[in-house]
Amino acid sequence: MDAPQEHEEPPKEPIPQCPLLSPYELGKFKLNHRVVLAPLTRCRSYGSIPQPHAATYYAQRATQGGLLIAEATAVSPTGFGFPCTPGVFSEEQVEAWKPIVKAVHDKGGIFFLQIWHVGRVSHTSYQPHGEAPLSSSNKIATGKLTLPSGEEKSYSTPRALETHEVRAIVQDFRLAARNAISAGFDGVEIHGAHGYLIDQFLKNGVNDRTDEYGGSFENRCRFALEIVEAISKEIGSDRVGIRLSPFSNHSGCVDSNPQELGLYLIQALNSANLVYVHLVEPRVNFGCPNDAHTLWPIVRAYKGKVLIAGGYNREDGNEALRAEKASMVVYGRHFLANPDLVKRFKLKAPLNKYDRRTFYIQDPVVGYTDYPFLED
Numbered sequence: 001m002d003a004p005q006e007h008e009e010p011p012k013e014p015i016p017q018c019p020l021l022s023p024y025e026l027g028k029f030k031l032n033h034r035v036v037l038a039p040l041t042r043c044r045s046y047g048s049i050p051q052p053h054a055a056t057y058y059a060q061r062a063t064q065g066g067l068l069i070a071e072a073t074a075v076s077p078t079g080f081g082f083p084c085t086p087g088v089f090s091e092e093q094v095e096a097w098k099p100i101v102k103a104v105h106d107k108g109g110i111f112f113l114q115i116w117h118v119g120r121v122s123h124t125s126y127q128p129h130g131e132a133p134l135s136s137s138n139k140i141a142t143g144k145l146t147l148p149s150g151e152e153k154s155y156s157t158p159r160a161l162e163t164h165e166v167r168a169i170v171q172d173f174r175l176a177a178r179n180a181i182s183a184g185f186d187g188v189e190i191h192g193a194h195g196y197l198i199d200q201f202l203k204n205g206v207n208d209r210t211d212e213y214g215g216s217f218e219n220r221c222r223f224a225l226e227i228v229e230a231i232s233k234e235i236g237s238d239r240v241g242i243r244l245s246p247f248s249n250h251s252g253c254v255d256s257n258p259q260e261l262g263l264y265l266i267q268a269l270n271s272a273n274l275v276y277v278h279l280v281e282p283r284v285n286f287g288c289p290n291d292a293h294t295l296w297p298i299v300r301a302y303k304g305k306v307l308i309a310g311g312y313n314r315e316d317g318n319e320a321l322r323a324e325k326a327s328m329v330v331y332g333r334h335f336l337a338n339p340d341l342v343k344r345f346k347l348k349a350p351l352n353k354y355d356r357r358t359f360y361i362q363d364p365v366v367g368y369t370d371y372p373f374l375e376d
Contacts, residue, residue: 019321020314020329021346023065026305027238027275029110029186031328032065034321035342038309038332039069039114039189039243043360044368045086048074050096053364055103060339060369064108067328069278070100072116072191075176076169078134079197081122083148084362088115088176094183101184112241113180114189115173119197120158120206121251123147132159134169136200136207136214136223142252146360155251163211166223169197174230177240187239190227193280194245195253198224202246202265203255217264224265228272237273241307247282247294262298270303277302278330281310299325314345340373349374 016022024031037058045051062068074080074087087093097113104111120135125147127133135158144152161169177188192198200206201223207214213222224242231240246255246262255261269277281295299306308326317329335341337354344351358367 018345019318021342022321024328026067026110026328029067029275030065031067031110032063033342034328035066035317035335035345036307036328036330037061037066037068037335038330039071039191040332040336041071041082041085041360042368043082043084044362044364045084046362048080048085048087049093050086050100051364052099053369055100056369058100058109058111059103059107060373061335061341062104062107062109062111063342065110066108066342067110067112068104069189069330070111070113070185072114072196073176073180075115075117076172077128078131079117079172080126081118081133081145082360083146083150088113088179088183089172094179097180097183097185105184110186111184112187112189113183113185114191114243115176115180116191117169117172117197119200120155121145121196122158123153123156125149127156132156134159134161134165135197136160136209139206139208139252141195160209163213166213167226170223170226170230173227174234177231177235181235181239187241187275188231188235189278190224190231190240190242192224193243193250193278194248195250198227199245199248199250199253202261203253203258205252205254205256217261220261221265221268225268225272228269228274232272232274238275240272240274241276241278242269242274243278243280245280246298248280259294259297262295263301266298266302270301274304276305276307276327278307278309281308296325314348337371339371344374347374 020035021033024034076089101111120133120141122133124130133156137160140157141155180188202220207220246258305327307328307330309330312329320326333354337352352371
C-alpha cells in the first residue's frame with residue numbers, strides 16, 4: 001500500500017525581479033506598474049486657478065497605466081494656507097482642471113485629485129474677509145508660513161468649528177469630490193495627513209473638543225469617517241482613497257498614542273471598501289523617530305490596498321513590495337525631479353537631483369517642467 005501523500009501547497013507566483021514595474025489591479029484600474037506620483041504642492045496655480053503649465057507638468061510624468069495623484073486642492077474658500085494653490089469648488093476651477101486631466105489621460109495615465117482643507121495651518125490673509133482660520137480647537141499651529149505677499153509670519157489663532165459647522169465642511173468635501181469627477185478625474189484622495197484639518201480632528205494634541213467630535217478615538221475619527229462616507233455615496237467608494245500619517249508631528253499636530261489611533265481608524269476603514277489607503281512612514285522630517293516598523297501593525301490590520309510613501313528609492317521600494325508591506329509605492333521628490341522616473345527605474349539609470357529652492361516658487365517652468373529627461 002502506498003504511503004499517504006502529503007498535501008502540497010500550490011506553487012506561489014514568482015516574485016518579479018523588479019516588483020515596482022509589475023502590473024497591478026487597483027480596484028477597477030488596471031495599472032502597468034506600481035510607481036505612483038505623490039500629491040505634491042507646487043504653488044503655481046495663480047489666483048487658485050489651475051494653469052495650462054500644469055498640463056505639461058503632469059503629462060511629462062504620465063505613463064500608460066500609471067497612477068498620478070494631483071496636488072492638494074482646496075475644497076472651499078476657507079481651505080487655503082499656501083500661496084498659489086488650486087481649488088475645486090468653483091466652476092472656473094473645474095473648467096481649468098479639464099485640459100490638465102485630458103493631458104494625463106491622453107498619455108494613458110490614471111489621475112486622482114487630492115482634496116484638502118488646511119484648517120489652522122493658515123493665516124487670516126488667506127481667509128475670506130480676513131477671518132480666523134478654522135480648526136477643531138483654538139490651538140495655534142507651530143512654525144511659520146509664507147503669506148501671499150511673500151512675507152513669512154506665524155500662523156494665526158484659529159477658531160474652533162461649531163458642531164453644525166463641522167457637518168458643513170463634510171459637505172464641502174462631498175461637493176469637491178463631485179466637481180473632481182466632473183473635471184474628468186478618475187477618483188479623489190482625501191488628505192487626512194500632515195497636520196491639516198482632518199488630522200487636527202484625529203489627534204488629541206490639537207483636538208480638545210467635548211462634543212461628539214472630541215475625546216475618544218471614536219469621536220475624533222468621526223469627522224474623517226463622515227467625509228469618507230459622504231464622498232463614497234457621491235462618487236462611489238471605488239473612486240476614493242485617503243492619505244493618513246498617524247505618526248507625523250507636522251505643524252505641532254501630534255497624538256499621545258498614534259499607534260492605537262492609527263489602528264482604530266484603519267480598522268474602521270476596513271468596511272468602507274475604499275480603492276486604497278495611502279500611509280506615510282514616520283520620518284525625522286515629520287518630527288517623529290525614524291522607526292519604519294511602527295507603521296506595519298497598521299498596514300497589516302488593513303484588509304484593502306495600501307499605498308506607502310516616505311523617502312523610498314528604487315531598491316527599498318522593491319523590497320517593500322516583496323515583503324508585502326504595500327501594494328504600490330508613492331514617490332515625491334524623485335518624481336518631481338525625474339519626469340521619466342518609471343523609465344529610469346526600468347533601466348537602473350541615474351536620477352536627476354532635486355532642487356529644494358524651486359519646490360514652491362511660482363515660476364511656471366523653472367523647477368517645474370524643466371527637469372531633463374534621460375534622452376536629454
